Amino acid sequence: QPHLIQSQLQPAAMGAPIFGAVLLCLVLAAAAVPEQQPTLPSSSAANSSTGVNSNSVLVALLDSHYTELAELVEKALLLQSLEDAVGRGNVTIFAPRNEALERDLDPEFRAFLLEPRNLRSLQRLLLFHVLPSRLHSHSAWPASTARMTLSGEHLQLSADGQKMLVGTAEVTRPDAVVRPDGVIHGIERLLVPRSVQEDFNRRRSLAAISAVLPTGAPEVDPRTHRLKKPAPPVPLGAPPVLPVWDAMAPGPSIAPAPAPGPGSGKHHFDGHSQVKDFIQTLVLYGGYNELADILVNLTSLATEMGRLVSEGYVLTVLAPNDEAMARLTTDQLSEPGSPENILYYHMVPEYQTEESMYNAVRRFGTVRYDTLRLPQKVTAREADGSVKFGHGEGSAYLFDPDIYTDGRISVQGIDAVLFPPVEDTAKSGGASPVRKAPAVTGTAKPKLRRGCHI
Numbered sequence: 001q002p003h004l005i006q007s008q009l010q011p012a013a014m015g016a017p018i019f020g021a022v023l024l025c026l027v028l029a030a031a032a033v034p035e036q037q038p039t040l041p042s043s044s045a046a047n048s049s050t051g052v053n054s055n056s057v058l059v060a061l062l063d064s065h066y067t068e069l070a071e072l073v074e075k076a077l078l079l080q081s082l083e084d085a086v087g088r089g090n091v092t093i094f095a096p097r098n099e100a101l102e103r104d105l106d107p108e109f110r111a112f113l114l115e116p117r118n119l120r121s122l123q124r125l126l127l128f129h130v131l132p133s134r135l136h137s138h139s140a141w142p143a144s145t146a147r148m149t150l151s152g153e154h155l156q157l158s159a160d161g162q163k164m165l166v167g168t169a170e171v172t173r174p175d176a177v178v179r180p181d182g183v184i185h186g187i188e189r190l191l192v193p194r195s196v197q198e199d200f201n202r203r204r205s206l207a208a209i210s211a212v213l214p215t216g217a218p219e220v221d222p223r224t225h226r227l228k229k230p231a232p233p234v235p236l237g238a239p240p241v242l243p244v245w246d247a248m249a250p251g252p253s254i255a256p257a258p259a260p261g262p263g264s265g266k267h268h269f270d271g272h273s274q275v276k277d278f279i280q281t282l283v284l285y286g287g288y289n290e291l292a293d294i295l296v297n298l299t300s301l302a303t304e305m306g307r308l309v310s311e312g313y314v315l316t317v318l319a320p321n322d323e324a325m326a327r328l329t330t331d332q333l334s335e336p337g338s339p340e341n342i343l344y345y346h347m348v349p350e351y352q353t354e355e356s357m358y359n360a361v362r363r364f365g366t367v368r369y370d371t372l373r374l375p376q377k378v379t380a381r382e383a384d385g386s387v388k389f390g391h392g393e394g395s396a397y398l399f400d401p402d403i404y405t406d407g408r409i410s411v412q413g414i415d416a417v418l419f420p421p422v423e424d425t426a427k428s429g430g431a432s433p434v435r436k437a438p439a440v441t442g443t444a445k446p447k448l449r450r451g452c453h454i
Helices: 002-032 043-049 057-063 067-075 079-088 098-102 107-114 116-127 194-210 244-248 271-285 289-298 301-310 322-326 330-334 338-344 354-364 423-428
Strands: 091-096 144-148 154-160 163-166 169-179 182-187 315-320 366-370 377-383 386-389 396-405 409-414
Touching: 057 067, 057 079, 057 091, 057 169, 057 182, 067 079, 067 091, 067 098, 067 116, 079 091, 091 098, 091 169, 107 116, 107 194, 116 194, 271 289, 271 301, 271 396, 271 409, 289 301, 289 315, 289 322, 289 338, 301 315, 315 396, 330 338, 354 366, 354 377, 354 386, 354 396
Parallel strands: 091 182, 315 409
Antiparallel strands: 144 154, 154 163, 163 169, 169 182, 366 377, 377 386, 386 396, 396 409
């Protein structure tokens, strides 16, 4: 029997390594197969499945006339948070009118809210205008109670006679928008929670402490190569210290900053907008399309005029009409820089109206105005009850008075193109033919001139 047992155990002992190897191969093969886990719906899919209804109060807010509030909500990245709040239940939104967010809001506080680093403050401000419950005006408006807002701060609701108050703001448009999941009430001004006001005060005080004026190196005038003297402070609305020809000189701009406008030092003259308005007025007025085309397309004078006005200078433009521009010859326009030189001679660095120029020529007889074409001057005198510029055949009458006047730019229409007087003609003493006022022909209605009687 011992021999029998030994003979039976020997094959089993030989088969054990083979069985172990097979078992190891099966384990490795099972490990090589990737484990299949059940797929879960993503959060985005879940959100899309429970998306906001098109009849939601949130959609109504974005499509309402409260455009400033809707724009702030999008900038604050609050759409998803408001969608979640609407999905949980009804909400009440207190929407300030657009003027309260656009014009009545302090510009410094608005800039604080729109800074990217103050995104949390903007979000708390906007969520302070949302209650996680429905509140109608026709229902019992609380006489005095505090309600929790989505920002986590309490908002005081009260009633003063017929007035419904939210904080200190009056509800001007109760139940402006009513939807199944919420209601929007229009209020007169923005609600600022205490936490946002404290953030703003803290940031403003830190800015005031850190606003140390640097002491820079002395500046050198590039034209005189001498040290620049510090310019004296310019009062608000005062004309520039330097003459206009220095501002037109090539090279770096001499004007340190845009000229301060009337009111406060934060407002500046927007010369480019004023020049745009003046050119548009020329086109709409009719008969001055050639001048507008030269200013905008053929030259860069419109841009230069806008820069001068932004720096505080004033201009009076003697604008030749289309008939006068059509009389220009090819030789007069063929020389390099001719359009610029011609128009420079028609720009006076003063603000003059038809009345001021006529009073001047009536009082002094002949008045010589400086032009941007230094050192040429344009001569004006009284003739035929109007103002006449130039001499002889090169003279022009003030034909369309005060086409455009805004306090910075004045446009006076004339019926001829002016050219500087030729010295040879003045020396020869030859008498130039006198040009009379243009006669009115046809059925066109005559334009009355100052001093003329019919």
